[in-house]
Amino acid sequence: MRENYLTVKGYGESEIVISKSRFLTYIERVETEEDAISFIDRIKKIHHNATHNCSAYIIGEHDHIQKANDDGEPSGTAGVPMLEVLKKQGLKDTVVVVTRYFGGIKLGGGGLIRAYGKATTEGLLAAQVVERKLHHFMNIAIDYTWLGKVENEIRGSSYTLEEIRYLEGVEIIVSVLKEEEEKFRNWVTEMTNGQSTISFENAQFIEFVVK
Secondary structure, eight states: OOOEEEEEOSOEEEEEEETTEEEEEEEEEOSSHHHHHHHHHHHHHHTTTSSEEEEEEEESTTOOEEEEEOTTSSTTSSHHHHHHHHHHTTBOSEEEEEEEEOOSOOOHHHHHHHHHHHHHHHHHHHHOEEEEEEEEEEEEEEOGGGHHHHHHHHHTSSSEEEEEEESSSEEEEEEEEGGGHHHHHHHHHHHTTTOOEEEEEEEEEEEEEOO
């Protein structure tokens, strides 16, 4: 299972005009090729009268699914530069469609490559790039006499206090980066003089917007 990776936060769209041609960009996070194809088809139906609906997507933990479609533009001038932007930014599980309404002025091969690359970059800004980091949610079981100290120490640390459960004893749920679990266990054990029970609850991805 992958631990940390970049993708888009979710749906985003943008528009730029280059030499009177309109370039409309649509981006979405997808986890399967079927989802990517469905998204592309949906945009194509919306803009069925557009000059071109070019697309690219990259999917999978090891980027094993990569596709680019020029949709009538000269070969290699649309889908490929769009895919290259996704790869250059290190994104996974992302699909992009750039719809072009021709404005009457030809851009040439280099101009098209730059235009579709720029349109994709603008779309990513709208969708927002996030880093998904795998966290382990840890359960600290302690006596109530330790609650004040442990809570204060956690809130002042780099770890995130997710929940406090007031039961017969206290259970404090803390999210910790997977690679920091052992360090966290040692820290809590030392803090509580060994008077705590630390257990793993589950693993979840937490997202951070990349500026």
